[in-house]
Amino acid sequence: MPIRPILSSLRRHKLIVTLLALLVAFTCAIVCNVAFMIRQHVADMGVPSGVAESQLVMIESVNLKPGVNHIAQHRVDLAALRAIPGVTSAAAVDALPFNGNNWSTTASITPNGQNVAQLSVFNGTPGELQTLGLKLVAGRDFRADEYVPKHATANNGGLQHVPAVIVTRALAERLFPGKQALGRLIYPYSNGVRIVGIVNGLLQPGGGNGPDNNFSALFSMLPDGMSVTYVLRTSPHDRAQVLQLARKALLKVDPDRVLLHPQTFTQLRARHFSRTRTMIDLLLAAAFGLLFVAALGITGLANFWVQQRTRSIGIRRAVGATRGDILHYFQTENFLIVTGGVVLGVILAVGLNLLLMQHYEVPRLPLWYLVVGAVALWVLGQLAVLAPALRASHVPPVVAVRSA
């Protein structure tokens, strides 16, 4: 298809060509950036928690009676929970990834030294590691004699004499870069706590997608506050039933307690990301809306052009052009205009990204988004022009002599 005659024809319709190119350019710029934002949100939502998510259910229990020995109560409760058919293990914990129950403290690697990291403190009864499904990459689980009470009502004083800690790999690397962390002491206070194990990863209770969000540490401390979360591990299809039975079992042990937030880990994660989910839905709707409206404009203009040039099409057909020639003419014309728009759109997209980077926390737009955006608009343009171009190709040659 010779391009020169198409170009000279376009030059006579500068206004409409400019409009179309602008339409394509704006759409391209916005869609590229929106696609990138969607990708980032999807990445946020996919952040691994480190625990066996599909097998966990949890329920919060609050004991309001004064003077209760909470640690003893947990032991009784856990015995009842482990007796539930389908439960493979159970633990009483305070913090969990996404549950927002974040107790963070700073730690140094020498007594009273410079703080090296801010870490999230996780505590739980023996068996927490196994229940959560955390994978030890080095070292061991806590020994029974290492557990101390957390002393929740005495300012969490347990942290001042806890002997052992299991840290995540990310935290170990921050505390002792390039060195063996296992067996070393860390100092949340003036007392040293020995690293007895290293787990692959455990996301902080607040979530997050950064490397710092894996600075988590399990201490050999037993929760002893009035509120505790029981985590049960079971097979994925038993979760709903186990949750119901757990509720009954706990109320049977002590009917006066308050049970809160019975949920699967999957639900906990979904709740944590409900806002991100909203954002993704909104962005998707905006992107499709944009493409739809842009297609509307392109189709409308192509229709108009076909109608305006009906007689010229007839003449071309009369002097020997085939239907295919006419079809290709409109398709090539559309391709040229969209290409012009895409070039401008790519520049706009990069500019928009730079602007967003300046004002919001947005990373640089990877180049291949521009390529995908350009291809998407080419396809969109071709789809939008197809119907009008087909109609043009069906203009009979006799039109040339009819109205002249």
Add this chain to the structure above:
Amino acid sequence: MFGYYLELALRSLKRNRVITALMVLAIGLGIGASMTMITVLHVMSGDPLPGLSSQLYVPMLNVWSSSGHGGNTPDGFTWPDVQNLLRAHRADAQAAMAEGVAAVHPTQPGVGVFFAVGQFTTAEFFSMFDVPFRAGHGWTAQQDQARARVVVLNSRLDHKLFGNRTGIGQTVQLGDAAFRVIGVLDDWNLQPDFYRQKGNHLYGQRDQLFLPLQTALALHMPMNGHFSCWGDGAESRTSNQCTWVQFWVRLDNPVKALAYGHFLDNYWQQQKAHGRFQNAGHPPHLYGLMSWLAHEHIIPDTLAMQMWLAIGFLIVCMLSVVALLLAKFLRRSGEISVRRAMGAKRRDIFMQFGIESALIGTAGGLLGLMLAQLGLWSIRQRPEGYAQLAQMDVMMLVGTVVLAIVASVLAGLLPAWRACQVPPALQLKTL
């Protein structure tokens, strides 16, 4: 003439219903999307306390004595610092507060224990924020010191506990202790609840009860929010190395604000001289309420971004409509040239087509208004706190109509102008 043009426009719009519908849809979508987002941003960026906000300040004391915290501002004050500032009493009003939870034991049979979120605060909280009371009053500074077991309820909790008569003078069991109800708030709903610790949900949540902070501390009542310690802070609420308390002051005029800033500087220097805050880089800073909201990004950044996105969407919609109108008008070049040849002025042609595009704009605006209501409704179904606020006020309603008309007139301007450029004679030949 106007009536005639209107009739012409209607006839022309009816001639090609699909194109007309598409144009109305395009404008409607653009207006709907942008007005939804503008409304959300508008309701969220409002002044939470009009008239008082310019007198409210939050001091920030840089307390970190470690490098581990980067350049972040701390989550609040330490208890000893707050006590020093309260005792100094240099502001027109000042109060410390922390979000807490109380297990409420209702007296009526059949209602189980439930948890209520509220503020553990100090006496001047109510006068400082101009909190409206339905009955009773707050407590005094003496009661703060005496760790009095008194509580102020919001109207909803009061109704839940005591029904239609207020609970003033009654006792309510909160956790392990009995509290006397001394006040019931009228409807008080700050949006956002700016005095909360940053990072907490600031929209939509309502404090149900208020009781003296010192009492709560003495009773070890559970508190929410960040509790960060450094050094050998001993993880104690009363440690001078653990931040968790919020502190706000009211300063009636800028001169006083300046003086208070000096006072804070002095306090900070003094504490430094005593060996505290050794590694804290920045001197203290006094934020006004509105600049605090901006500084803390209380309005989520994503919302502003969504608004700009929606405006970009509107631009694309308008470009589409311009293209469609242009096509539609120029297709009628023959009709235009006949009218011109018969004596119509350019202005008349411009008027005729202007009215046609205004009609499309009005229809699109109405559709946009409906779509915006739908969008706001769908936002209200979302679980986020601010979602409940997504309502259009009169200003936004008027704004939507104005935006729709401006958008459509702008969109119609170029096509109408092009249409009136059609020369009278040239086109006649082709007819």
